[in-house]
Amino acid sequence: MKRLVRGVNLKFCPKCGKLMIPRREKDKIVLICPQCKNTIEVTHSVEVGYRVKHEVEEEKRTKMAIVTGTERKLTEEERQLLEDYYKVFLETYMEAEETSSEEGSE
Structure with missing residues (x-):
């Protein structure tokens, strides 16, 4: 049948x-x-x-990676560099904003 x-x-x-x-x-x-x-x-x-079809036990089909890491503290020199980069970024960003707002008003 x-x-x-x-x-x-x-x-x-x-x-x-x-x-x-x-x-x-x-x-x-x-x-x-x-x-x-x-x-x-x-x-x-x-x-x-x-x-x-064959059933596969969950232990065999599930794999998990365990990643461990340590938190690294910045040195004073690295912190100062980041601060300088951030200041330059903000200045450049503000200049770009002012330029785009001036072009938009014309």
């Missing part, structure tokens, strides 16, 4: 009517009924619609 569900061919057991489940046996795939253990060899057209 076959039914078409969302474009996938599903096979049901001819003996008991349960959905057949794909299993890999040696180098071929067969459909096995979970209730009566009836087996059907899979043809290529049916094989395309079925996918064999």
Whole structure:
């Protein structure tokens, strides 16, 4: 018995009517009924619609990196350099703002 569900061919057991489940046996795939253990060899057209999935334990699929670091304090020289850079940045920014506001008013 076959039914078409969302474009996938599903096979049901001819003996008991349960959905057949794909299993890999040696180098071929067969459909096995979970209730009566009836087996059907899979043809290529049916094989395309079925996918064999394996559950992976959460420990194996979840990996976490633990990063540790130390907070570095700035030296007085580095702090002074940053302060100077910031002052230059503010002066340049203010000049650019004044220039753009003068051009906008013309």
